[in-house]
Amino acid sequence: MPESIWYNASMKPFKYGCVVTGETFCPRPDLQKRLATCVKDGQNVVLVGERRMGKTSLVYSVCNGLKRYRMMYVDLLNIRTVADFCNRVATAAAQLGKKESFVSRALSFMARLRPTLSVDPGNGMPVVSVDSRMAEDPSSMSDVMALIEKFSSDERMFVVFDEFQEVKKLDAGDQVLAMLRGKIQFLQDTCFVFSGSVRSDMVDIFTNPKSPFFKSAMTISVANIPDDEFAPFLIERFKTGNRIADRAFIDAVFDFTGRTTGDVQQLCAAVWNTTEKGSRLSTADIKPALEEIFEQESGPFELQTTRLTRYQFKVLVALAKLGGRNVYSSEFMSAAEVPSSGTATKALQRLVADGLVFVHDKEYRFFNPFLRAWLINKGY
Ligand SMILES: Nc1ncnc2c1ncn2[C@@H]1O[C@H](COP(=O)(O)OP(=O)(O)O)[C@@H](O)[C@H]1O
Ligand SMILES: [Mg+2]
Known part of the structure; x- marks a missing residue:
């Protein structure tokens, strides 16, 4: 029987696609210390980094380390309206673990928005929703x-x-930002952490002189975990899961994934899943692991790529095969079968806009290393 079936999910040595805590979290002492100091000093922070680098997990780890502080965690993903924003904040407040009487009294501060307190049947946690008509106004x-x-x-x-x-x-985004900034500056003793992806409006919000949040918080960048810290952690996780990994193997995983924390974990999870108990891992174990990932991801990959025009698709495949440094070289242009550099430029722009690739240091790179490998594997 494959080990993954009898191994309890919570015992799996690698986790991805969720916040990691406890033993699945590789300590990041420098970042944890800097963020904790800001929390204690009431210094507001902008936490920026690529997606899946570990921003959310970092804030949770800091919360776990600061026993005398509570974290009010407001997830703003996919909010559409001001009412959504209000609901997320009020729900985060209600979930701080206070007595219901305290929460109800606190909600009277926003009585104008007619909040109702209920319980999420899925997880038993309190949820607040406000009257959407009352809450559309940024005020x-x-x-x-x-x-x-x-x-x-x-x-x-x-x-x-x-x-x-x-x-x-x-x-009403700009108005909301202005209102928020106006309020936050009076909450001097409370630390606000604004977390988000570098490839978004995040940078603009904090660096554009016209933005109300211009220079209002200290920036902490969350990049990859240094190899010398992450590798021993991963080797230990493999050991916990009855696999023997050496540094050369881990380095191959780093090179393949481009070191994005979540991608490293995803590949390690697949290697663990597709190898036998007691195996000594080698680079040959990467291919079957990738096949497992392709099987899981082929649906979304098909969806992302069938939307593209012929030129966009060809350019994407050329990027996968040749890399994104010399996209106007004759080799690249003929591989992509584009008639002119203008066509290539347009296709590249669309691939960036679609979030498939991004530009770093004048190089086009895949957001998802597994999509790149999938395209090559398909033999396009
Ligand atoms: N400190 C860490 N140690 C081990 N894995 C991590 C760590 N931080 C992040 N990860 C991996 O990356 C994934 C994404 O982490 P997350 O905190 O959600 O990133 P972000 O908020 O930057 O998108 C996690 O599911 C986990 O696999
Ligand atoms: Mg996150």
Whole structure:
């Protein structure tokens, strides 16, 4: 029987696609210390990094390490309206673990928005929803901020706005940002952490002189975990899962994935899944692991690539095969079968806009290393 079936899910040595805590979290002492210091000092922070690098897991680890502080974690992913924003904030406040009577009293601070408190049948956690008509006006922000003020006056707390760039996408995004900034600057003792992806409006919100948040917080960048810290951690995780991995193998995993934390974990999870107990791992174990990943991901990959025009697809395949450094070389242009550099430029722009590739140091790179490998494997 494959080990993955009898191995309890919580015992799996590698996790991806979720926040990692406890033994599946590789310590990041420098970042954890810097963020914890900001929390204690009430210094606001912008946490930026590529997706899947570990921003959310980092804030959770800091929360776990600061026993005297509570974290109010507001996930702003996919908010569409000001009411959504208010709901997420109020729900995060209600989930701080306070008595129901305290929560109900606190909600009276936003009585104008007619909040209702209920319980999520899925996880038993409290959920707040406000009257959507009352909350469409950006000024309702002051009511939810009053709620944060109430909670932060009661005990030591820090507030995390995760995927903060989503605010900018709201119709009233700029107004909401201005209101938020106006309120936050009076909450001097409370640390606000604004977390988001580098490839988004995040950078603009904090660096554009016209933005209300211009230079309002200290930036902490979350890049990859240094190899010399991540490799021993992964070797140990393999050992826990009855596999023997050496540094050369881990380096091959790093090179393949481009070191994005979540991708490294995904590949290690697949290697673990597709090898036998007691195996000594080698680079030959990467191919079967990739096949497992292709099987899981082929649906989304097909969907992403069938939407493309012929030229866009050809350019994407050429990027997979030849890399993205010399996209106007004759070799690249003929591989991509594009008639002119203008056509190549247009196709590249669309691939960037679609979030399939991004530009780093004048090089086009895949967001997802497994998509690249999948294209090559398909023999396009
Ligand atoms: N410190 C860490 N140690 C081990 N794996 C990590 C760590 N941080 C992130 N990961 C891996 O990356 C994935 C994405 O982490 P997450 O915190 O959600 O990133 P982000 O918020 O930057 O998108 C996790 O599911 C996990 O596989
Ligand atoms: Mg995150």
